[in-house]
Amino acid sequence: MKDVPSIDLRAVTKIFGHAEQAVAAVENVSLAIRNNEFFTLLGPSGCGKTTLLRLIAGFEFPTKGEIFLADKNVGAMPPFKRPINTVFQNYALFPHLSVAENIGFGLKMLGKPQSEITARVSEMLKLVRMEELSKRQISQISGGQQQRVALARALAPRPQVLLLDEPLSALDFKLRKEMQIELKRLQSETGITFIFVTHDQEEALTMSDRIAVMSQGRVLQVGSPREIYDAPANRFVADFIGESNFLQGRVTAASDNRAEVALVAGGNVTATALGARKDQNVTIVLRPEHARLANTNAGQINGKITDIVYFGTDTHFQIALGHGENFTLRQQNKPGFQHSHKIGADVGILIEPGAARVIAD
Numbered sequence: 001m002k003d004v005p006s007i008d009l010r011a012v013t014k015i016f017g018h019a020e021q022a023v024a025a026v027e028n029v030s031l032a033i034r035n036n037e038f039f040t041l042l043g044p045s046g047c048g049k050t051t052l053l054r055l056i057a058g059f060e061f062p063t064k065g066e067i068f069l070a071d072k073n074v075g076a077m078p079p080f081k082r083p084i085n086t087v088f089q090n091y092a093l094f095p096h097l098s099v100a101e102n103i104g105f106g107l108k109m110l111g112k113p114q115s116e117i118t119a120r121v122s123e124m125l126k127l128v129r130m131e132e133l134s135k136r137q138i139s140q141i142s143g144g145q146q147q148r149v150a151l152a153r154a155l156a157p158r159p160q161v162l163l164l165d166e167p168l169s170a171l172d173f174k175l176r177k178e179m180q181i182e183l184k185r186l187q188s189e190t191g192i193t194f195i196f197v198t199h200d201q202e203e204a205l206t207m208s209d210r211i212a213v214m215s216q217g218r219v220l221q222v223g224s225p226r227e228i229y230d231a232p233a234n235r236f237v238a239d240f241i242g243e244s245n246f247l248q249g250r251v252t253a254a255s256d257n258r259a260e261v262a263l264v265a266g267g268n269v270t271a272t273a274l275g276a277r278k279d280q281n282v283t284i285v286l287r288p289e290h291a292r293l294a295n296t297n298a299g300q301i302n303g304k305i306t307d308i309v310y311f312g313t314d315t316h317f318q319i320a321l322g323h324g325e326n327f328t329l330r331q332q333n334k335p336g337f338q339h340s341h342k343i344g345a346d347v348g349i350l351i352e353p354g355a356a357r358v359i360a361d
């Protein structure tokens, strides 16, 4: 059987308002989301994540472009006809109904027979581990439990796709971590395609099969968490996902996928680069944990330590380089080992092989 994407967005644009007030919330987005995938839309506030989700759900319609579900163009299909369900940020549960009644609500609306509703509700209660609380009112359960009910209610009609709009943002840190694991389990047990919206890069990295990074209505990069972290497509992605150092330089020699770069801050670095030309001005990106402290002249770059911050799992060193550039270096803390570096000391920075990359601005 040919592998038909679960959701296929083809050059989708959504413009709100007219003339001077027109806002392109989503601009020319093409995405093929696979069956059974945990797919995340990640980006800062206002980048168009919710609009994209609402277009997939059918609460909004594209100004331009097409949306396919399996291999069917869902064009003007209303939301209730799409085999898609949404879990909203505020859960939108019915406070006067019990846990079980909330879970069965959608099935009742679909006109399913009572015997089927009862069986499905009990299956869902088991799936989200809420069997003992089935008769409680929504006002009598905790925020985390309400989240489970919202998930069970959305999963009960067995949608092909579940849309989740920042579903964990109302939970405290510990509960949020627990629900992240719970969501992954639910996705793999049900085999349903999950499309998850978040502005939290750590959440996206730890939960997703693939991530689409968005900015100003556009998708800048799609890839696995590792691809996006290790090989960010441009400066925005490198800056938004994790921490990055950006160093300016000029290419002194280039081959197919490598470049020797003389840094403005002083020193020379070998970097991964596709199609760089000799004498080209470039920006190099380097993660703080991909470099080590060394003696002066023992690394590729020299600098002076301006700050040292202990973070428990690791220590961050701020290093002033030549020409006003700065570098953050992160070193993992080891039991019984105390580094001897001091603020004001001259140091060298040793870059891990393959860590530096030339990046598009």
Ligand code: ATP
Pocket: 016, 017, 023, 024, 025, 043, 044, 045, 046, 047, 048, 049, 050, 051, 052, 199
């Ligand atoms: P957040 O994380 O803050 O929810 P988001 O990434 O989900 O943001 P959207 O809600 O999709 O972003 O909004 C994208 C852009 O479209 C924003 O500039 C927003 O102001 C605008 N927008 C969204 N809905 C409408 C609307 N109904 N009318 C006019 N402009 C809108």
